[in-house]
Amino acid sequence: MERHFTEELKELRERLLYMASVAEGMIHQSINALVERKEDLTKKVFEDEDKINMMHIEVDDRCLKLIALHQPVAQDLRFIISAIKICSDLERIGDQTVNIAQNTIELLKLPQLKPLIDIPRMADITKTMVKGAIDAFVKGDVDLARGVILKDDEVDNLKDQIFRELLTYMISDPASIQRALALILVARNLERISDHATNIAEDVIYMIVGKDIRHHIEERKPS
Amino acid sequence: MERHFTEELKELRERLLYMASVAEGMIHQSINALVERKEDLTKKVFEDEDKINMMHIEVDDRCLKLIALHQPVAQDLRFIISAIKICSDLERIGDQTVNIAQNTIELLKLPQLKPLIDIPRMADITKTMVKGAIDAFVKGDVDLARGVILKDDEVDNLKDQIFRELLTYMISDPASIQRALALILVARNLERISDHATNIAEDVIYMIVGKDIRHHIEERKPS
Numbered sequence: 001m002e003r004h005f006t007e008e009l010k011e012l013r014e015r016l017l018y019m020a021s022v023a024e025g026m027i028h029q030s031i032n033a034l035v036e037r038k039e040d041l042t043k044k045v046f047e048d049e050d051k052i053n054m055m056h057i058e059v060d061d062r063c064l065k066l067i068a069l070h071q072p073v074a075q076d077l078r079f080i081i082s083a084i085k086i087c088s089d090l091e092r093i094g095d096q097t098v099n100i101a102q103n104t105i106e107l108l109k110l111p112q113l114k115p116l117i118d119i120p121r122m123a124d125i126t127k128t129m130v131k132g133a134i135d136a137f138v139k140g141d142v143d144l145a146r147g148v149i150l151k152d153d154e155v156d157n158l159k160d161q162i163f164r165e166l167l168t169y170m171i172s173d174p175a176s177i178q179r180a181l182a183l184i185l186v187a188r189n190l191e192r193i194s195d196h197a198t199n200i201a202e203d204v205i206y207m208i209v210g211k212d213i214r215h216h217i218e219e220r221k222p223s
Numbered sequence: 224m225e226r227h228f229t230e231e232l233k234e235l236r237e238r239l240l241y242m243a244s245v246a247e248g249m250i251h252q253s254i255n256a257l258v259e260r261k262e263d264l265t266k267k268v269f270e271d272e273d274k275i276n277m278m279h280i281e282v283d284d285r286c287l288k289l290i291a292l293h294q295p296v297a298q299d300l301r302f303i304i305s306a307i308k309i310c311s312d313l314e315r316i317g318d319q320t321v322n323i324a325q326n327t328i329e330l331l332k333l334p335q336l337k338p339l340i341d342i343p344r345m346a347d348i349t350k351t352m353v354k355g356a357i358d359a360f361v362k363g364d365v366d367l368a369r370g371v372i373l374k375d376d377e378v379d380n381l382k383d384q385i386f387r388e389l390l391t392y393m394i395s396d397p398a399s400i401q402r403a404l405a406l407i408l409v410a411r412n413l414e415r416i417s418d419h420a421t422n423i424a425e426d427v428i429y430m431i432v433g434k435d436i437r438h439h440i441e442e443r444k445p446s
Contacts, residue, residue, distance in 0.1 A: 064300065064301070064304060067290065067300060067304075068296045068297070068300055071294040073291045074291070077287065077290060077291055078287070081287060081290075081307065084304065084307070084308075085307075085308075085311065088308065088311075167400065167401060167404065170393065170397070170400045170404075171397055171400055171401075174393070174394055174397045177390065177393045177394055177400065178390060178394075181390065181393075181404070181407070184404070185411075188408075188411070
């Protein structure tokens, strides 16, 4: 019975790792379609959305059964509750990449605005955050989780800077408004992904040290 | 023991009801500050953010203890897991109203753009959705929850319409760009609130009928 439970926890961990790798791939694909200006590349994002949605249901179900059948307490219970929350964040990261893909499709109907400013860099950081947050979960690594939370400020600053630059474009050239606006929304989607990765990292710390750090970090402010 | 557990579930229900009423109040306050053009009115939103954040931690903690101590199964377990998710959505609704308040403060530094188009109406619908979703949770009312989910499309359409109108302003009058952009972001915050209310309604249906309807409603598409 105990061995069985340990096996099932291991499987749960692997499913979340896989789900996270799908989410990272979706961030990459959606931004790559924008950078390469190839609408075709967005297709994979929409396909993966179905996949990640199905995994969301499956993982949730798995967690509920684990609780009902094994009635875990303490660390194990916190692990499973964290898995439920993390799974929901991963699914929402997928939603954000779908929004990016939709904005990309709109953008590709118009001539290119200019280089994409710091959007690809912002995407790279958010990918690293998602990966870091899930690695922290799997390894039970508090320091790694803390590192992810610190990166959230970097993403917020980058987003503010992108906003300012795009606003300047819009004001100096009204013909750029629609495209600049679409890029602002993409930056905002990336910011949301960074928020979700931060949520995951916070859940990981909670899971490990059993202490709720959410809403306790004074440096973080909503943006 | 059983009576005690029932009492604790009742208390949990009441805490979530209260938390939802705070979230509704935050939507109202943040939009009211924008409509009345009074920065003072945003203060209450920032105060309530602290309150809702503390409740998030408290409710989460309450749920974990309930599971660990009473090892509930079936309907009761689903109820508690739903409470954890709903609580997280309510806290994120609070975050969105803080974003609205911050955008409002920026907007109030500039002369008024024009009437606020359909933003107050959009806010009214989202408030109704949050209230409906929590009522559905407390009463275990599937029909009420379904009604909330249907309203999400109405909000999405309204947001698209607001986007189009504001884009027209920006193109015809570049001096309006900054203000129109801030209003677009407010509309987007309201859309996110509507998404959270929808998540709550879906969790309620899952809790009651034990069937996962998330990702199964074909009419719904991300926006």
